Amino acid sequence: MNIKLVIIFFSLFFVGKAIAIPSIDGNAFIALVTTMQDDKDTYERGGKSALNWAIVKTQDPKGTVSMDDAMDLMFGNLAGSDDEDRIAMYSLYYMFKLNGINEACALNRKCVVESLHKGANVYLNTAKEKLIVSYVDDKSLFKFPDSYETKVFLSMDKVSGDIASNKLLIQ
Numbered sequence: 780m781n782i783k784l785v786i787i788f789f790s791l792f793f794v795g796k797a798i799a800i801p802s803i804d805g806n807a808f809i810a811l812v813t814t815m816q817d818d819k820d821t822y823e824r825g826g827k828s829a830l831n832w833a834i835v836k837t838q839d840p841k842g843t844v845s846m847d848d849a850m851d852l853m854f855g856n857l858a859g860s861d862d863e864d865r866i867a868m869y870s871l872y873y874m875f876k877l878n879g880i881n882e883a884c885a886l887n888r889k890c891v892v893e894s895l896h897k898g899a900n901v902y903l904n905t906a907k908e909k910l911i912v913s914y915v916d917d918k919s920l921f922k923f924p925d926s927y928e929t930k931v932f933l934s935m936d937k938v939s940g941d942i943a944s945n946k947l948l949i950q
Contacts, residue, residue, distance in 0.1 A: 811853075818830055
């Protein structure tokens with residue numbers, strides 16, 4: 780068989796078999812940064828925050844939360860953060876991802892809060908099965924250890940339930 784024919788055959792064979800590579804949802808991450816900054820601002824005003832900002836440190840000396848800080852948190856590299864922080868922030872990230880949040884909304888605090896409430900309700904009512912599929916991709920992407928799987932599902936149920944019922948006061 781001619782080498783050109785072999786190359787054409789394999790090219791045609793593999794063209795229809797594209798591999799889906801998991802990717803980070805940039806807008807969901809922007810919304811996560813907005814949420815983390817709001818959480819930090821709440822902490823600095825003496826309010827209750829999700830992350831312990833006395834321990835968790837941002838890269839910016841002034842304390843502004845950046846996209847790199849959110850990435851470091853999700854990859855388990857943010858100074859002072861722990862597994863619980865990482866899992867809780869993944870829950871929020873997933874709710875933004877589930878909604879397909881756009882960039883304009885992700886940059887607007889009020890819209891981010893509305894998106895979280897919508898994501899929580901969508902998750903609780905129709906999307907629990909979607910988390911399983913998404914988590915499989917996200918697990919490899921964010922290098923989550925196997926021990927996270929059960930914790931992520933429990934966290935999603937709790938966080939989304941608290942947001943939907945206004946027990947978790949995100950306003």
